[in-house]
Amino acid sequence: MSNGFRHHMFICSHERSPEAGRECCAAKESLELIKAIKSAAKTEGIPNIRVQKAGCLGKCEKGISCVVYPEGTWYTLTGEENIPDLLEHLRTGQVAEHLRMQGGIE
Ligand code: FES
Structure with missing residues (x-):
């Protein structure tokens, strides 16, 4: 892989004001989740x-x-x-089917 990582996970941390009229991931506590995933991946020592x-x-x-x-x-x-399912994906490439985004991603 060109970036040198076996798996590269991106999680949205975008924040909008309540008046924006559109949802945002930060309001669903994505930043806290990103920190927890990073910390768990580090603890497990998953390489690359x-x-x-x-x-x-x-x-x-x-x-x-x-x-x-x-x-x-x-x-x-x-x-x-x-987190356990995400770590499994990072470790082995196994997709967590029940977490797949529904309704298409186009
Ligand atoms: S995808 Fe997270 S705010 Fe747009």
């Missing part, structure tokens, strides 16, 4: 992966939005209960 916060990924109503490369798998995250 990166977990990174991203700006708006354009799927705001389906967030917390997350995409994992190289597979290009989109997830809707709900909280720390997702």
